Amino acid sequence: MKILIADYLYIDGQFIQNLAVAFDSHIQAVDLPEKLLEQYPDATLIRAEPYTVIYPGFINTHVHLEFSANKTSLKYGSFMPWLDSVIEHRDDLMKDCDNAMMRHECDQMLRSGVTTFGAISSFGTELQICEEVPQRVVFFNELIGSNAQYADMLYGDFLERVKASQSCDDSSLITPAIAIHSPYSVHPIILQRAVTLAKQNQMPLSAHFLESQAEREWLEKGEGEFKAFFEKFFNTSTPVTTIEEFLHAFDTYPTHFTHCVQATEDELAYLAQKGHTIAHCPRSNRYLGCGRLAIEKLELPFSVATDGLSSNDSLNIFDELRAALMLHNDIEIQQLALQLLKNVTSDAAQALRLNNGSLKVGKDADFALVTLPELPKRPEEIALWSILHTKEVSKLYIAGEQYV
Numbered sequence: 001m002k003i004l005i006a007d008y009l010y011i012d013g014q015f016i017q018n019l020a021v022a023f024d025s026h027i028q029a030v031d032l033p034e035k036l037l038e039q040y041p042d043a044t045l046i047r048a049e050p051y052t053v054i055y056p057g058f059i060n061t062h063v064h065l066e067f068s069a070n071k072t073s074l075k076y077g078s079f080m081p082w083l084d085s086v087i088e089h090r091d092d093l094m095k096d097c098d099n100a101m102m103r104h105e106c107d108q109m110l111r112s113g114v115t116t117f118g119a120i121s122s123f124g125t126e127l128q129i130c131e132e133v134p135q136r137v138v139f140f141n142e143l144i145g146s147n148a149q150y151a152d153m154l155y156g157d158f159l160e161r162v163k164a165s166q167s168c169d170d171s172s173l174i175t176p177a178i179a180i181h182s183p184y185s186v187h188p189i190i191l192q193r194a195v196t197l198a199k200q201n202q203m204p205l206s207a208h209f210l211e212s213q214a215e216r217e218w219l220e221k222g223e224g225e226f227k228a229f230f231e232k233f234f235n236t237s238t239p240v241t242t243i244e245e246f247l248h249a250f251d252t253y254p255t256h257f258t259h260c261v262q263a264t265e266d267e268l269a270y271l272a273q274k275g276h277t278i279a280h281c282p283r284s285n286r287y288l289g290c291g292r293l294a295i296e297k298l299e300l301p302f303s304v305a306t307d308g309l310s311s312n313d314s315l316n317i318f319d320e321l322r323a324a325l326m327l328h329n330d331i332e333i334q335q336l337a338l339q340l341l342k343n344v345t346s347d348a349a350q351a352l353r354l355n356n357g358s359l360k361v362g363k364d365a366d367f368a369l370v371t372l373p374e375l376p377k378r379p380e381e382i383a384l385w386s387i388l389h390t391k392e393v394s395k396l397y398i399a400g401e402q403y404v
Contacts, residue, residue, distance in 0.1 A: 001022060001023070001024055001028065001040045001042065001043040001044070002022070002023055002024070002043055002044045002045075002046055002400065003020050003021070003022050003023075003033065003036050003037065003040060003043045003044070003045050003046065004020060004021045004023070004046045004048065004054060004367065004397075005020040005033050005045070005046065005047050005048065006020075006047075006048035006052040006053060006054045006369065007048070007050065007051055007052055007053065007375075008052070008053040008054070008379070008382060009021065009030070009053070009054045009359055010053055010054065010055045010056070010341065010345075010359065011030070011358070011359050011360075012358070013338055013341075013342055015053065015379055015382045015383075017379075018032060018033075019031065019032065019033075020032070020033040020036050021054065021359060021365075021367070022036045022039070022040055022043060023365035023397075023400050024365065024400050025364070025365055025399045025400045026362060026363065026364055026365055026400070027359065027360060027361050027362065027363050027364075027365050028040075028361065029361060030359055030360070030361065048369055048371070048394070048395065049369075049371045049394055050371075050375070051371055051372040051373070051374060051375050051376075052369050052370065052371045052372070052394060053369070053370045053371075053372070053382060053386060054359065054367055054368075054369055055113070055341070055345065055367065055368045055369070055370060055386075056345045056346070056349075056356060056357050056358050056359055056363070056366060056367065056368070057113065057114070057115025057116060057345075057356060057357075057366030057367055057368050057396065057397070057398065058112070058113040058114050058115065058116075058317050058344045058345065058348075058368050059114070059115070059116040059117070059118075059303065059344055059345065059348035059349060059352065059354070059356070059357060060109060060114045060116070060117040060118070060305050060306055060315065060317055060320075060344070060348075061117070061118045061138075061256060061279045061303040061305045061348050061351060061352055062118050062120060062206070062256075062258050062279040062281060062303075062305035062306070062307055063109075063117050063118060063119055063120065063305065063306060063307070063308055063315060064119075064120050064122075064307065064308025064309075064310055065097075065102045065105060065106070065119055065121075065126040065129070065130075065308065066094060066097060066102075066121065066122060066123060066125055066126060066308070067086075067093050067094075067097065067308050067309055067310035068097050068101050068102055068104075068105045068308070068309045069092075069093045069094075069096035069097040069101060069309075070089075070093055070309050070310050071309075073085065073089040073092070073093060074086060074089065074093075074310055074311075076287045076288060076289075076311075077287075077288075077289050078288070078289040079211065079212035079213075079214055079215075079225075079288045079289060079290055080212075080214050080225040080226070080229065082288050082311070083229065084229070086310065087233065093310075094123075094125070097125075099128060099129050102126050102129045103129050103132070103133065105309070105315050106129065106130075106133045106135065107133075108314065108315055108316060109135070109315045109316070109317065110133070110134065110135060110396060110403060110404060111392040111393065111396075111404055112315075112316040112317045112318050112319075112390075112391070112392060112393065113317060113318070113368030113370070113390075113392075113393040113396060114135065114315075114317050114368075115135055115136060115356070115366040115367075115368065115396065115397075115398045116135055116136040116137070116138070116348075116349075116352070116354060116356060116366065117135060117136075117137060117138070118137075118138040118140055118177070118204075118206065118256075118279075118305070118352060119137050119138070119139050119140060120140045120142055120179050120206070120308070121139060121140060121141055121142055121161070121165075121179075122142045122144065122181075123161075124141070124161040124164060124165075127139065127161075127164060127165060127168070130172070130174055131168050131169065131172040131174060132172070134173075134398050134401075134403045135173070135398060136173040136174075136175070136354070136356070136364075136366070136398065137172075137173065137174050137175070138174075138175045138177045138204050138352050138354070139165045139168075139174050139175065139176055139177055140177045140178065140179035140204070140206050141158060141161045141162045141165055141176070141177070141178055141179065142158075142179040142180075142181055143155070143158045143178065143179065143180055143181060143186055143190060143191070143194045144181040144185050144186060145185070145186060145187060145190060146184065146185050146186060146187050146234065146236075146240045147187070147234065147236075148187055148189065148240075151187050151189055151190050154190065155190045155193060155194075158190075158194070159197075162176060162178065162197070165177075173398075173399070175203075175204065175352075175354075176201075176203055177198075177203045177204040177205065177206065177352075178194055178197065178198045178203050178204070178205050178206070179205075179206040179207065180194060180195075180205075180206070180207035180208070181207075181208060182207070182208040182209065182211070182215070183209065183210075183215070183219055183239075183241050183243065183246035184215055184218055184219060184226060184230075184239060184240070184241075186240075187240050187241075188240060188241050188245065188246075188249065191241075191246075191249050192249055195249055195250060195252075195253055198253060199252065199253045202353075204256065204351075204352050204353050205250070205253060205254075205255045205256065206255065206256045206257070206258060206279070207250070207255055207256075207257055207258065208257075208258045208259060209246070209257040209258065209259060209260050209263065210243070210259065210260055210261065210262040210263045210267070211258075211259035211260075211261060211262070211285075211288075211290050212261070212262060212288070212289075212290045213262055213290075213291070214226050215262065216243070216262045218230075218239055219239050219241070219242055219243050219246075220242075220243065222237065222238055222239055226239075243267070247267065247270060247271075250274065250276065251274055254274070254275040254276055254277070255276050255277075256276070256277050256278070256279055256303070256351045256352065257271060257276055257277070257278050257279070258278070258279040258281065258305075258307075259278075259279070259280075259281060259284075259285065259290065259293070260278050260293060261285050261290045261291045261292065261293050262290070262291065265297065268297070268298065268299070268300070269299065271300055272298075272299045272300035276300065277300060277301045277302060277303065277347070277350070277351040278293070278298065278300065278301075278302040278303070279302070279303050279304075279305045279351070280293050280295060280302050280303065280304050280305070280324075280343070281304075281305050281306065281307040281311075281312075281320075282304070282320060282323045282324045282327045282328075283306070283307070283311075283312050283313070283319075283320060283323045284306075284307035284311040284312055286323070286327065287311055287312065288311050292327060292328070295328060295331075295339075296328070296330065296331055301347045301350060301351060302343060302347060302351075303343050303344065303347055303348040303351050304317075304320055304321065304324055304340055304343040304344050304348075305320070306319075306320050316391065317344060318387060318390045318391060319391075321337075321340050321341075321344070321387045322387060322388065324336070324340055325337065325340070325387060325388075333384060334380065334381060334383070334384055337383035337384040337386075337387050338383045340383075340387065341383050341386070341387070345357045345358065346358045364399060365397060365398075365399060365400040366397060366398050366399065367395070367396065367397040368393045368395075368396050369393055369394050369395040369396065370386045370390050370393055370394065371393075371394040372385055372386065372389060373389055392404075
């Protein structure tokens with residue numbers, strides 16, 4: 001048993017003074033330090049540095065590790081030129097992205113306070129690294145394939161990857177999960193099989209959805225920039241599904257939809273009605289010219305995630321939070337800072353069906369300790385100061401063990 005004392009604890013969106021946390025692999029109690037010392041006299045007492053806030057470990061719900069080799073290979077500014085550059089450079093980027101590189105990026109996330117991340121895996125190449133890192137990993141085996149002729153073969157490969165993630169040792173902290181690439185790239189037949197599989201096994205489920213205007217135009221009209229793309233690479237000029245059909249495929253199972261930048265208010269309301277959530281990737285959306293998700297209008301929970309280095313310059317969660325502060329400039333900054341910290345803790349845990357994300361008894365003992373440069377003059381501004389002044393956390397715990 002350990003007792004961790006700091007100046008502030010972040011609990012339910014508030015910063016509480018004079019409390020401490022008693023924990024082993026899970027949180028056993030949150031109370032006054034003297035009461036915890038009386039209750040657990042043999043516990044190891046850990047005092048954080050002055051001006052430190054204890055947060056639940058941060059959760060990055062949507063990461064693509066497989067393209068971590070990208071620095072300047074892919075074209076930013078607009079979605080379709082970026083996608084063309086992915087096709088052009090994919091093989092080289094995959095070849096250059098070895099285990100050491102992916103481990104380095106996982107370590108970068110760790111130092112920014114990320115104790116859990118959702119790994120979107122197209123090929124399964126990062127499974128070994130995800131087994132080895134100290135973080136909890138929700139391993140999203142991604143399904144892709146719009147050609148009915150190859151549907152069974154692609155689904156068979158997908159199932160093998162799902163089974164591989166299910167066979168991981170429990171010590172790796174991996175949660176097997178399923179991801180649907182997008183409405184334009186997955187045939188409805190195998191889409192329904194994958195949703196049913198997720199539901200039967202109670203696996204977290206994710207799907208890219210309406211990231212770009214080009215995607216919307218293709219799904220609605222079979223026109224636009226995607227038409228030339230599908231004619232060139234897939235010899236087809238007809239989308240395999242519609243927006244409405246794709247949405248209805250998830251009606252019976254809550255799903256974490258990624259991006260949703262081009263979704264209408266009615267579509268977002270439908271997501272909320274069905275109990276879905278959204279992964280918001282501010283920098284990725286900006287870099288690929290997709291537009292801004294109007295988070296001020298959302299009536300459903302959402303997380304904030306980095307996406308992968310194919311459409312970002314770092315996997316540091318604080319870099320992402322600072323970008324969100326700048327992107328959503330119409331929201332009062334103190335209010336937004338509080339909202340963003342909720343997005344990467346309790347909201348993210350809810351979306352991925354995890355037992356962490358808050359400092360409550362029974363939750364996993366995952367903590368990120370943020371040390372501010374000086375004592376806050378106004379405690380109500382701690383959320384903003386935490387985001388603005390932090391690149392790396394001062395300490396980090398996962399399942400009660402210290403890793404930073």
